[in-house]
Amino acid sequence: MAGISLLVFIAAGLLTVICAVIWGGVSLTKPPVTWSAFLDGKTTKQIADSLADTPMPQAAAKLERGLSWLAIGDLGPRVRQGCARWLFLSDELTVYRNAEANALARAAELAQVKNRLASQGIELLVVVVPDKTRIADQLLCGLRRPAAFEHRVDNWIKALPGVNVLSLAGDMQDPQERYFLRTDTHWNEKGAATAANAIAQRLREPGGFELPTPTLHMRTEVSAVVRRPGDLVRLAGIDWLPEGLQPPADMMRPTRFIEIGGAGSGATDPAAKTGDTGDDLFGDTGLPSIAVLGTSFSRNASFIPFLETALGTRVGNFARDGGEFAGAAHAYFNSASFKDTPPKLVIWEIPERSLQRPLAGEPAIWPAVASK
Structure with a gap:
């Protein structure tokens, strides 16, 4: 048999x-x-x-992931479980080969981009989003975050003399707060709002950046509680299981943003409000003078509406899901938006976990900018 x-x-x-x-x-x-x-x-x-x-291996893999989770709590190679059903991306615990060299290569490329943008009268602020494993380290329990990661952001910033860099780690140190979602790689609205306020504060420092006069005034209200499925559950391959058999999902009250004196956006998803590549944004009247590049962090937890509220001005969102270090920047600097109507300020959001990743397959940024 x-x-x-x-x-x-x-x-x-x-x-x-x-x-x-x-x-x-x-x-x-x-x-x-x-x-x-x-x-x-x-x-x-x-x-x-x-x-x-092909269908058969997919079905077998799907069944294996579900049975492994139900039998022994295994979440596969990409996801790790800490305390209280908190899930973490294993990439944030991985030491890559040539990690320091990879980070220095990205720093050198970023410095070139900064100089090129400056030659066009465009200012740049680089924002480093800390790892979830760094901020929620008290929930790692049996998971071990490599000691070499403790100073990697600081060391990377030191390799960028002359570039204005903001690390958000220092703004997310309140032990009484939770800045990330439990079953997701991204920040929650507390984290997004904290990041937006920290960016606005840095931009307003004396002798720093030239910002547009605030013309946007927003009020916020809290919506009803909704279930927020986590991308780490999907990455673990168990999102097909009944909800009761999955790790408990995050429950949240999305913020609604309503423009005072305007029709109001009512937006809870920055992707729905500002788009992901926005090739038409800078071609409209009243175009934003600030462009945000980055990853899905800039497209989650209403980060863009929080940032617009903090700055009092519209922001063009050119972030890309899965953009890692260079994806969004490469696409934007080659877009009609940048060529025809360049911004006055670029805010470039970069996840800490992307700094030391292997360089293979990553699009080059500097040749794209240098050709403008």
């Missing part, structure tokens, strides 16, 4: 692969296939990745 079951499973898997390749449009490799790629193992990795996307 065991042998028959195994043969049936293998036959079913083979059949689904054949159907996916013939009728499902699945390509086993990405052309061109070269001899060097074959020798390096890249071709076989592409085949393995393509096969993993």
